[in-house]
Every structure is written in C-alpha cells, then in structure tokens.
Amino acid sequence: MYLSLAAIRFLLSLPSAVAVGLLLLPRLMDVEGQPGPSTAASLLLRLRAAGAESGRFKAAVAALGLIRAFLGFALLYATARQIFPAEISIDFRTLSEFTIGTSVGKAWIATQLIAFLFAGLAIARLFVQSEFVEQATLVVGVLVLATISVTGHAIDDGLPRWTQASFLLHTAAGLTWLGGLVGLIWWMLTARGKLPEAAARLAERWSLVAKVAMVLVAISGFAIAWENVGSVPNLLATPYGRLLTLKLIFLCGVLLAALLLARYLTRRPAGEFNFDWYGKVGVAETLFGLALLSIAGYIAVITPASHETNLYWPLPFRLSYIATWGQKPAMFSSIWWWGVAALTLAVAAALIWWTPATRAYRRFATPAIASAALVALAVSLSTEAYTDTYDDPTQDYTAESVARGFAHFQELCTGCHGAQGEGNGPLAKDLKNAQGVLVQPADLTAPHVGTHTIGDIFHWLTHGGQSGVMPSFREQLDTDDRWDVINFLLMLSYSNRARFMSPQPMIQWLIAPDFALVDPDEKAPSLFRLRGAPTLVSFARCAAASGEAAQEREKSLTIAHEAAKAAGAHHVTIYDDACSAQTKGWEPVHPKQVEAAYSVINRYPNEPISEEIEEAHFVIDRSGYVRARFRKFAPDDASATKLAGLVAELSREPLIEINLHSH
Known part of the structure; x- marks a missing residue:
C-alpha cells in the first residue's frame, strides 16, 4: 500500500511541477528572442509580452492542472485504504466520514480546494488575457506544490511548527525547480531557429532561480532530516534513512549536472550556444530530479527514521571516538598506527598542494591522498558493530x-x-x-x-x-x-x-531512572515530568531505627522536607509506613522497585552493598541528572544550607533535553 500511495504522490507532484514550470518559463524569456530590457519602466511591458509568448503553453497548463485536481481523489482513497484495516471495505459513506471527521481528511479538502482553484485559473487563462490572472495562477500553482507535502508527514501534529513549515517550503522550492527545469530542457531541445544569445540569457536567468530554489531545498531539507532522522547512524540503520541517503546521492548527480551547465555558460564562445549539448546534460539532471521526486514521494508516507523501532545496521563496524581514542590506546597499537597514517597522508596532501614543484599534479594527487587520509582516519576510529548495534529499546529507562x-x-x-x-x-x-x-x-x-x-x-x-x-x-x-x-x-x-557522590555537585553524567508517581490530577505522573526544577528524591526506612536513632531519622526527614520546600525544589519520598506523613512529598506507584533500582547506585566506599536503603537523599537537577547525594540531614551540620545553595545553583543551569537511554 505504501508503494501505491507513493506512486500517486509522484503522479500528483509531477503535473503540478511541470505546470508551474511552464508558467515560470515565459517570464524568464526575452521578447522575440532579444535581450530583455533592464529598466524598471519597461519591465511591465516585458512581462506582458512574456505572457503573450506563453500562449502556446496555456492549454498544456490547463490540462496539467485538471490532472492534478482529479488525481487528488485517488490520493484520498489510497490514504484511507492505508489507514483502515484490510477487512473493512471503503464505500462512499465511509470515505465521506473519513474525509470530514479526521485531520487527514480535512487537510485533503484544503489541498483539493487549492488544486481546483489552480485548475480554474489555468482554464481562465485560455479565455482571458490579464496580467493579474497570470500572476495569480503562478502564485496559486506554487501553493499547490507546497501543499502536496500536507499529504505526508507534514500533517503530523507531533512535529514542531518550524518542521511543518519546512515541509511546505521544501516541496514548493523543489518542485518549482523540477518543473522549471523540465520546461527549460523542452525549450532547448525544440529550439530550432532561436538566437544563441536569447538561449544563453534564458539559461542564466533560470540558473539564478535554480540556485535560490536549491538553497531553500537544502535549508528546509536539513530541518526535516533533523527531526525525522534523529541521528547519523539512522541514515544506514532504517529504511527511511537508507532511502534518504540514496536521495542525497541523486542530489549529488543533480548538482554535478548543474555545475556542468553553469561552467558552460561562463565559458561558451560569444554568439554561440550548443543547444543539443545543453539539452542532453539537462535531460540527465532532469532524470536525477525525477529519481529524487520518486524517493521523496515514498519516504513521505513511510515511518520516519526517528520513530523506527526495527533498526538494522548493515556494516560490521561503526565510527566511535569514545571506543577508540577515548580509551587512550597504547602507542604502536593498530588504532595508533592508523592515526599516524592519517596524519602523515594529510600532511603529504597539503605539501603537494602548496609546493611549487608538484603543483602540476595537485588537481589529482591532492584529492586522492586526502581521500586516503580520511580512510585511514576512519579505520583508526572504527570499532566492531553488529546488526543490532543501533537497536532502539522496547523498555523505557525506568x-x-x-x-x-x-x-x-x-x-x-x-x-x-x-x-x-x-x-x-x-x-x-x-x-x-x-x-x-x-x-x-x-x-x-x-x-x-x-x-x-x-x-x-x-x-x-x-x-x-x-x-x-x-x-x-x-x-x-x-x-x-x-x-x-x-x-x-x-x-x-x-x-x-x-560511590563518591556527596553534597558537592558532580558533572551531568548519571541520568536518573524515571518512575511513575501517585498523582490523581495527572499533573506530574512521573519523575521525568517534574523536570524544569531540581528534585530531591529521599529514601528512608523508619521502622528499621529505634530509640535515639529513630528520633534522629525523623529529624533528618523533617529537615530534608522543609529544606526542599524552602529551596523551591520538588520532593519525592520513598518511605516506609513508619515515617511521619508530615515529611512525605510525591510518592512512587511502585516504591519497592524504585528502592531496588536506586540501591544499585547507593554505594559508599568500603561499605557492603545493600538492596535496601536505610536513608539517602539524591539531588536531581532540572534536566534529569543525579548530581549529588546526602546521607542524612542534621540540625548542626549545615546540610539544609548546603541543599538550598545546591538547588539555587542547579536552578540557574540551562534545561537540557536528554534521551533517557543516553549512556
């Protein structure tokens, strides 16, 4: 079903893109093959003349607009078929309820209204000669291209607004470029009797438009990838990432062809223009662009890499500084030798580039040796990897x-x-x-x-x-x-x-395991939801103490509770029933499991390890890291003052968005 939905998206995108390209192309042309006027006073005349020049494209634009509008109904059915279980048949009533009652359906209605508006304006151009209609058709056409993304991941309410906006900009810029390129190459391949200077001027103006479009595509594409891929390894470990990597390869083909065309424009002999060569290279660029479009249509409807749970790492190695140089390898080890080789090759590449006697070879020798240096560096940073290396956990870090x-x-x-x-x-x-x-x-x-x-x-x-x-x-x-x-x-x-945690704050290295809290109002149903302000997590077994020890423990818990409250920190308590209710704060749903988990890090030098915590108080910063620990609080040890100062210090630190599985 993904494949059919992607195919429909491709068929939706291409007619719209070509229609917009055919609308844009005449506005880049010179009138009657002469160089366009450069004065502002005559600009309107040139635009009107370009509108007349576009007359031969009017029927094609209208047909393409209608194709896009009616193909939208096929998209609706394919989308509903993907969402509904296979055993449910989709009739007109079901499809109507889906369209009216879901956010996906409402987004489709909006895009269809714009598509039919574009088709109507394109048809109106057949009967009305108006600069306003021409401009309105072009603007609405670009809007049609932008809203194609709304049929994919852009409609995800979980994405930030800037990412959703990036989808609109990405498709609008990318499809405008592709449609204009198709129109340009068609003109070049059929340019019999056209003046070379007119072709060169058109190509130069189109090159400027393409550069702007590619910059917008690159910026918006980076924003989309940042949100939907999540990490560099995901580019190879997920279907979405592998397709995006292939898309980047095709983009390199597009840029290479564009570079060849740009070089030709700067080096062509005056008064000449090789229409056939320019057209053939342009065809290659167009084919790469169509490959980009087909992949884009598919990855827009599959699971994003950052949401993928079935990861497969295809390589027997991965690059990691921590696992190689971060372990301070012994001199003359394989890691060390590969690093030396990388440095030596890099120096050699630089010397060949800058030494006058070898400059004749630098165009080829320097890139080759620099590439070898990068390979050697990669080997020195390589460590063993497996198919499961980047698997996502099925259990949260709780x-x-x-x-x-x-x-x-x-x-x-x-x-x-x-x-x-x-x-x-x-x-x-x-x-x-x-x-x-x-x-x-x-x-x-x-x-x-x-x-x-x-x-x-x-x-x-x-x-x-x-x-x-x-x-x-x-x-x-x-x-x-x-x-x-x-x-x-x-x-x-x-x-x-x-073992060495104390009331003195440590660096952010130990992420506090999350756990569920008793909260009837569901304002903070877990420890992780308390982020934003420091939290004191206290453990105590009051029944285990008796006599004077019991009184000291009760005082300790009272001081801890009051000090946390006075400092503006959250207080979470894992106490037994013998502890006073006056000293309790937020309580966990599963206290025994929380105690067992935190007992793992409740270690002290030269003391036996216990799965039960007699008393300990962990300070968690506003981002979720365990930063300090108090064994107890007493009236005469200034522990309450230390806690207040620590909370104030941690409150001034920036809030860091952490992954609960960071390690």
Whole structure:
C-alpha cells in the first residue's frame, strides 16, 4: 500500500511541477528572442509580452492542472485504504466520514480546494488575457506544490511548527525547480531557429532561480532530516534513512549536472550556444530530479527514521571516538598506527598542494591522498558493530525496568559476573573459550561499558558474547526482558563512580531512572515530568531505627522536607509506613522497585552493598541528572544550607533535553 500511495504522490507532484514550470518559463524569456530590457519602466511591458509568448503553453497548463485536481481523489482513497484495516471495505459513506471527521481528511479538502482553484485559473487563462490572472495562477500553482507535502508527514501534529513549515517550503522550492527545469530542457531541445544569445540569457536567468530554489531545498531539507532522522547512524540503520541517503546521492548527480551547465555558460564562445549539448546534460539532471521526486514521494508516507523501532545496521563496524581514542590506546597499537597514517597522508596532501614543484599534479594527487587520509582516519576510529548495534529499546529507562532487570541478572548472570557485576563470580576462574584459553568475565561496573551501544549489549544477550564464552539468553529472556537487563546494566555501570557522590555537585553524567508517581490530577505522573526544577528524591526506612536513632531519622526527614520546600525544589519520598506523613512529598506507584533500582547506585566506599536503603537523599537537577547525594540531614551540620545553595545553583543551569537511554 505504501508503494501505491507513493506512486500517486509522484503522479500528483509531477503535473503540478511541470505546470508551474511552464508558467515560470515565459517570464524568464526575452521578447522575440532579444535581450530583455533592464529598466524598471519597461519591465511591465516585458512581462506582458512574456505572457503573450506563453500562449502556446496555456492549454498544456490547463490540462496539467485538471490532472492534478482529479488525481487528488485517488490520493484520498489510497490514504484511507492505508489507514483502515484490510477487512473493512471503503464505500462512499465511509470515505465521506473519513474525509470530514479526521485531520487527514480535512487537510485533503484544503489541498483539493487549492488544486481546483489552480485548475480554474489555468482554464481562465485560455479565455482571458490579464496580467493579474497570470500572476495569480503562478502564485496559486506554487501553493499547490507546497501543499502536496500536507499529504505526508507534514500533517503530523507531533512535529514542531518550524518542521511543518519546512515541509511546505521544501516541496514548493523543489518542485518549482523540477518543473522549471523540465520546461527549460523542452525549450532547448525544440529550439530550432532561436538566437544563441536569447538561449544563453534564458539559461542564466533560470540558473539564478535554480540556485535560490536549491538553497531553500537544502535549508528546509536539513530541518526535516533533523527531526525525522534523529541521528547519523539512522541514515544506514532504517529504511527511511537508507532511502534518504540514496536521495542525497541523486542530489549529488543533480548538482554535478548543474555545475556542468553553469561552467558552460561562463565559458561558451560569444554568439554561440550548443543547444543539443545543453539539452542532453539537462535531460540527465532532469532524470536525477525525477529519481529524487520518486524517493521523496515514498519516504513521505513511510515511518520516519526517528520513530523506527526495527533498526538494522548493515556494516560490521561503526565510527566511535569514545571506543577508540577515548580509551587512550597504547602507542604502536593498530588504532595508533592508523592515526599516524592519517596524519602523515594529510600532511603529504597539503605539501603537494602548496609546493611549487608538484603543483602540476595537485588537481589529482591532492584529492586522492586526502581521500586516503580520511580512510585511514576512519579505520583508526572504527570499532566492531553488529546488526543490532543501533537497536532502539522496547523498555523505557525506568526504575521499574531496572528492578526487573536486576532480578533477571541475579538469576542468570551472577555465576560468572558476580553478585555486583564485577566479574568475580564463582565460575569466573574456570571459564575457557573454544581454544581452551582462560577468559575473565567482564567487569560490568568498569568505565569501558560506556564504549558500547545498548544495541551491542542486546546483541550479546541475544547471540552470545564476543569471547565465545557467554551463552545466548534468547531462550531464557524475551525481547523486553533483555532490555530490562540492559537498563539494569546501565545503572550498574554507574555504580563505581556513584560511590563518591556527596553534597558537592558532580558533572551531568548519571541520568536518573524515571518512575511513575501517585498523582490523581495527572499533573506530574512521573519523575521525568517534574523536570524544569531540581528534585530531591529521599529514601528512608523508619521502622528499621529505634530509640535515639529513630528520633534522629525523623529529624533528618523533617529537615530534608522543609529544606526542599524552602529551596523551591520538588520532593519525592520513598518511605516506609513508619515515617511521619508530615515529611512525605510525591510518592512512587511502585516504591519497592524504585528502592531496588536506586540501591544499585547507593554505594559508599568500603561499605557492603545493600538492596535496601536505610536513608539517602539524591539531588536531581532540572534536566534529569543525579548530581549529588546526602546521607542524612542534621540540625548542626549545615546540610539544609548546603541543599538550598545546591538547588539555587542547579536552578540557574540551562534545561537540557536528554534521551533517557543516553549512556
């Protein structure tokens, strides 16, 4: 169904583009083949004469306008067929209800009204000789081109307004360029008896229009890709991204042909114009443009790369500074040697370019050697990758997911990796690979865990580890369970650094796992929704303390609650029933899972790890990062003052939009 919808979009776009091109072309022509006047006083006369010159295009424009208008009904049916389940038949009544009752249908009505207005104006040109009608037809024609995008992703209410506007600008500029190019090449290939200077002047004026259109296409295309692709890897890991990459290749073909035509215009002999050569190169540019249009029609109706969940990375490697040079490789390692080769080749390319004795070869030698330098640099930045490397998780990074992953880890992984993931489990000393070589299980709390993507870890859980020792857990854990384990491993990898958290603020490196909050009004149903102001997340077990310790804990919780309130911070509390209700703030829906998750990072030097948190207070900044921790609050330790100062400092920091799976 996607293919048929894309084909209809192509058939909608092309007639409209050619019609607008045929309207635009006469306005770039000289009257009777003579150079156009340059004075403002005679400009109106030239435009009127150009309108008369366009008389031979009037019937074609009217026919193309009608084709576009009536093809819109086929688009409506194809769109409805894609949205409705296959078992539901689409009759006139169903189609009418869909058109009137949905935002997609209402957008279609608006575009059809504009299309029929354009067709009506195009027909009126057959009977009325008016400059106003000519200009109105051209303006409405460009509007028809812009609104073609409304039948695709531009109608998505979830997109920012500037992205939606970029769609309109992108299609209007791109299709105006393509339609004008078709008209120009048709004129060139049929230009028998035309003066060379008239052809050159037309080509030069068209070149200016094309340059403006391409700049608009590039700017708006970047804005669209920024929102719909999401990341550079998605260009290869998703169907949308791969098609967009192919579209960029065709765009390079368009620009190369345009460059050849522009060079010809600047170097042609005076009084000559090679119509055949110009037309043939223009045909090549047009074919590339039609390929662009066909791909654009298809990617406009498929899932954007940033929303795609089925990612497939086709290469056995990926580029990563963190996983290569970021690990400070040893001198004379392969990473180091490839880096040296890249630097040496880059210096050689520069010397060949600037040395007078080698300048005769620089046009070819410098690009070749510079390309080799880029390849060497890429190799030095390469690390192993898998088909799942850029997979998107099916489970959000939440405390509930971490707790589930924690349980799976304890059941299946502690034998090798140890209870705390440090690679010291009871089976660790006897593990051997297929060659009989002893293999030490990975320390999952070490910083090197951050050099892998979460998709890498998912691949190892699914197919087995790199060393050949870790088995596949595909049978024991379904897809969601594996992503739960990965969310736990993300927390675990932070645990070593988390030991040193204190009331002093740390850099933004540890993202707080989200969790659901009890909120009848649904104003802040999760921790993540509290972003915008710092949050104090407090844990306490009041029933575990007695006597003087119980009184101290109660005082600590009271000070924490009042200090957070006075500082203007949110307060989220995970307390047991023995704690005073006066000290409680926002409460989680699943307190046990939240406690289990945060116990992973509630570590202290030289102290045993516990899954239960007696008392701890984490300060989360307005963007969602854990920045500090208090063990307790006391009247005489200035902890309340420290919290107030910390909240004030964090409140002044800019709000950062974070991905909850950033690692």
